[in-house]
Amino acid sequence: MSDVPFDGVLITSMPTASNDPSPTPDHPSNRPPTPLTGRRVRAAIVGIGAIGGGSHLPALAQLAEEGETEIVAAVDIDADAVKRFCAEHGIPHGYTDLDRMLAEQRPDLVSICTPPTLHRDQTIAALRAGAWVWCEKPPVPTLADFDAVEAEEGTETGGPYASIVFQHRFGSGSRHVRRLIAEQTLGRPLVAHCQTTWYRDTAYYAVPWRGRWQTEGGGPAMGHGIHQMDLLLDLLGPWSEVRAMAGRLVHDVETEDVSTALVRFENGALATVVNSVLSPDEVSRIRIDCERATVELTHLYGHSNADWSVTPARGTPDADAAAWRDFGADVPSSHLAQLRELVASMRAGERPRSSGADGRTSLELIAALYKSAFTDTTVRRGEIGPGDPYYTAMHGGAPGWAPVPAQASAGTSEEIPA
Numbered sequence: 001m002s003d004v005p006f007d008g009v010l011i012t013s014m015p016t017a018s019n020d021p022s023p024t025p026d027h028p029s030n031r032p033p034t035p036l037t038g039r040r041v042r043a044a045i046v047g048i049g050a051i052g053g054g055s056h057l058p059a060l061a062q063l064a065e066e067g068e069t070e071i072v073a074a075v076d077i078d079a080d081a082v083k084r085f086c087a088e089h090g091i092p093h094g095y096t097d098l099d100r101m102l103a104e105q106r107p108d109l110v111s112i113c114t115p116p117t118l119h120r121d122q123t124i125a126a127l128r129a130g131a132w133v134w135c136e137k138p139p140v141p142t143l144a145d146f147d148a149v150e151a152e153e154g155t156e157t158g159g160p161y162a163s164i165v166f167q168h169r170f171g172s173g174s175r176h177v178r179r180l181i182a183e184q185t186l187g188r189p190l191v192a193h194c195q196t197t198w199y200r201d202t203a204y205y206a207v208p209w210r211g212r213w214q215t216e217g218g219g220p221a222m223g224h225g226i227h228q229m230d231l232l233l234d235l236l237g238p239w240s241e242v243r244a245m246a247g248r249l250v251h252d253v254e255t256e257d258v259s260t261a262l263v264r265f266e267n268g269a270l271a272t273v274v275n276s277v278l279s280p281d282e283v284s285r286i287r288i289d290c291e292r293a294t295v296e297l298t299h300l301y302g303h304s305n306a307d308w309s310v311t312p313a314r315g316t317p318d319a320d321a322a323a324w325r326d327f328g329a330d331v332p333s334s335h336l337a338q339l340r341e342l343v344a345s346m347r348a349g350e351r352p353r354s355s356g357a358d359g360r361t362s363l364e365l366i367a368a369l370y371k372s373a374f375t376d377t378t379v380r381r382g383e384i385g386p387g388d389p390y391y392t393a394m395h396g397g398a399p400g401w402a403p404v405p406a407q408a409s410a411g412t413s414e415e416i417p418a
């Protein structure tokens with residue numbers, strides 16, 4: 001451990017969602033990306049907690065073994081932890097200061113694995129330093145933040161782009177079903193169910209940052225159901241309108257702990273969406289009934305081919321059913337599966353999947369779900385823009401849902417609409 005160079009300095013302040021990151025002399029703004037031809041992608045991990053260490057590190061390490069990447073640095077505010085992390089995993093440079101790492105290491109790719117309120121400013125700082133970004137979900141707390149990030153992308157120069165970790169979209173199962181639906185092989189999609197019915201106990205919500213708009217960004221619609229809703233949209237295409245309800249039935253939280261929604265898609269399909277942290281029998285589920293077959297995915301935190309089923313309509317020729325059920329070689333959904341595509345997009349200088357409009361769509365659905373639930377209205381895609389309170393806050397300032405000053409909050413819980 002002692003022979004690992006540690007480049008960090010303990011920082012006294014980090015950017016927050018309200019601070020616009022600004023360039024420094026060592027951190028030139030909008031540095032153009034450097035060509036990746038004939039060399040490895042230089043990657044850095046920011047935030048070495050559960051997901052940084054448990055999913056980003058192994059995915060980047062696997063691609064390093066394949067000659068695609070090298071992990072050049074790790075950043076965390078916990079100096080001892082980052083020092084240990086670098087020593088254990090042979091990472092040459094550890095930092096406690098993101099800007100300094102960006103200036104000194106000039107990575108091509110930055111994995112952002114920090115708590116959600118940091119994502120916006122850390123992503124912008126990395127883009128301005130010329131690095132592509134792979135940022136954990138939820139991408140940013142609001143649509144306004146998302147648009148601020150997108151404005152920093154190098155759309156004229158073939159990058160850098162910022163993409164969001166939506167690993168459930170990747171792997172052989174979702175690829176096969178997306179193609180079947182896109183090519184209308186199963187006929188028109190008609191009705192769908194999308195369920196994230198999980199269970200989180202009181203101890204889970206005893207952690208102070210959980211269940212709060214400011215620090216968690218939202219309740220189960222934002223923090224837990226985002227993966228399944230994103231996959232539903234990836235499979236079915238653009239949504240057009242949503243009607244929703246939200247409740248706070250069990251936990252002492254600011255956000256909701258359950259929501260239900262009805263979603264209409266541009267292709268005419270209708271879907272029900274349930275996001276819950278109150279469900280003892282936990283499951284993540286997507287079911288899509290098309291004219292010629294029902295496709296169903298049942299899993300919890302990730303899927304492989306065995307988690308999908310295809311039930312053909314009566315009278316379907318055996319050969320068709322066999323082809324629909326042939327998912328090919330099993331590639332489970334995973335960070336690695338998404339990272340492979342991201343690195344390929346970097347090398348091609350192309351916008352990666354799960355970035356830009358494609359990455360924004362599920363965040364917009366969540367904002368619309370909250371707006372519909374809290375205002376008791378139908379919300380259409382595209383209507384939440386600058387000037388709309390739900391553009392800058394997922395709670396939209398709604399009475400009974402928006403955070404209230406501590407002295408005024410006592411005794412309001414029974415007045416909350418459910």
Ligand SMILES: NC(=O)c1ccc[n+]([C@@H]2O[C@H](COP(=O)([O-])OP(=O)(O)OC[C@H]3O[C@@H](n4cnc5c(N)ncnc54)[C@H](O)[C@@H]3O)[C@@H](O)[C@H]2O)c1
Pocket residue numbers: 014046047048049050051052075076077078098113114115116118136137138165167
């Ligand atoms: N894709 C998935 O399936 C999945 C699963 C779990 C978590 N996540 C997401 O990953 C993100 C991180 O979650 P986690 O469970 O790993 O959290 P965590 O608390 O385990 O790790 C966060 C790390 O960030 C570090 N950190 C905090 N502030 C920092 C700063 N300013 N600069 C650098 N490092 C800083 C912390 O010290 C910690 O090591 C969240 O957005 C979460 O929603 C995604």
